[in-house]
Amino acid sequence: MSQIAPSLKNRTPLSERLDLIVSPIFAIALAIIGGVVWLYSDLDDTTISILAPEKLQRQLVETITLGLASSLLVIAIAVPLGILVTRKGFPRLKNFLVDTLGLAQALPAYGLIVIFFSFMGAGITTVILALATFSLLPVLRNTIVGLEQVDKSVIDAGRGMGYTTRQILMKIELPLSVEVIIAGIRTAIVINVGMSALAFLVGGGGLGETINSGLKLDRAPAILIGAVLVAILALLFDFMSALAQKYLKPKGL
């Protein structure tokens, strides 16, 4: 005697579909601009030596390393921390952390890198730590928000049926907040890849070197190509995070 509910079509909303299209489109557009500049501007010997393939390749690898390492560090710190402070008994620590890290983000990334440099000296580790500090907040905040927006009645039902605290976290809270958490991680990755252009300031390498050389030697094509490469990398990482967001999000939501 049961009536049959209309089966909801699993149509992805427009915003979500756009999400997966926009980054690649921008990346391709930028690549075309870069290509046009490379082909049609007057490249003198200096420019060509700035844009030497082996240099660019090394800088690309460095940028990716910086972006990935700092992002992994952020995930490793911010997600567990976010889980911890949303447990019972930590409301004060939570507010304190969110405020302090908000402050870190309010500082210019440039300043943060310099501060870390003055304590730790030059090198890639300095940059990774500075970037991680800078992008900790979006991940922490999204972890907290994601966990707190989980429907309390679902948790209550889970407890009432005999889930342990750990099972509640692993089987209910995390799956139901994974989308929001990844959104935070996505922000952090884009920030980290973008900001890694500043790594050259403290000897961290990266594509910032090309941009810097271009600036110092007044070679506009070099500046542009360096900047385009950083932007394409950031968009690429954004796209991969969007994919992760789409496929890690549990069905049924």
Added chain:
Amino acid sequence: MSETLIRLENVSKTYGSGAEPAVRNLTLEVQKGEVLVLVGPSGCGKSTTLRLINRLIEPTSGRIYLDGEDVTDGDPSELRRKIGYVIQQVGLFPHRTIAENIATVPKLLGWDKAKIEARIDEMLELVSMDPETYRDRYPKELSGGQAQRIGVARALAADPDVLLMDEPFGAIDPITRDRLQNEFLRLQQELKKTIVFVTHDIDEAIKMGNRIAILREGSEIAQLDTPEAILAHPADEFVESFLGSGAILKGLTLKKVRDIELHQVPTLSSPVMREQALETLRASDDQVALFLDANDKPTRWIDERALNRTSQPIEKSGRPVTVDLQPEDTLQDALTVMLQSSVGMAVVTDRKGKYLGCCTIESLAKLIMSDG
């Protein structure tokens, strides 16, 4: 009576220090196989009391016994797996299919896969939902009423002896609620679970409960008795005011048409001799007669005027009998039918539609008076 399955002994719950306790020194026994309804104004501690039983709220003092065993200490998760739990918001896991939702507790208990799969279908059929159609759907595809059916199925999946229900039908529209309540009562007749049911709706309490505990602030029991006894003899002013006006009308939901003495009106059947029929009607105290068809099923109310109108056959004149009652309907249903009927009476038939007699306002009044 029967044996006690749940026993709360001098249980108190206080939040923070120095605050008024939400539950003060409560002792409560739930008998095996009964539906005990906790009802009271909001804030009286009825939900807290319910959640003390499966230790979602830990008591500040007192002991809790389940089936004679002290369960106040020990692993609360293990305790909860033995007790079904249904809440107003249902709380289905949105990221799990209906089947996975129902399988929650059996999985926690480590049942083998084949047994779980069979159980899922069994549970879906129990709550009148087609397994083929619903197994692989997600909760967001269900209506409120369907979701709560799954909520009940999930709570019953591991076949617990005890079921705790916290306003399970509170967020559901009145028509669906009525249907779910009836289905649930039918289910309970079959399953004979021990159920503690929280509601703030006294009508629901009267309908669902074998016994009702009316609670006032601090979860203090104002009266604990069968619905009939509470309606007939409210313990004090608080209970009386909580029952509200119309306790007599509420009492009608507890009595059945079969409790009443049926009145017999003159009956006619095909072929009708007009003269003879008129005589019968005049000889009786009633203004109307019932026309019965070949199967003794009452079809029309016939009065003198209809008999005099020779222009159409008898079986087409008079007023049609639109609703009939059956002996297992409540007197409240009977009252409604009577008030709507053009002749102030309600026809009672057996299950096959065969005429048994009529319900009248007088017979209803007589029954209420004799109770008084």
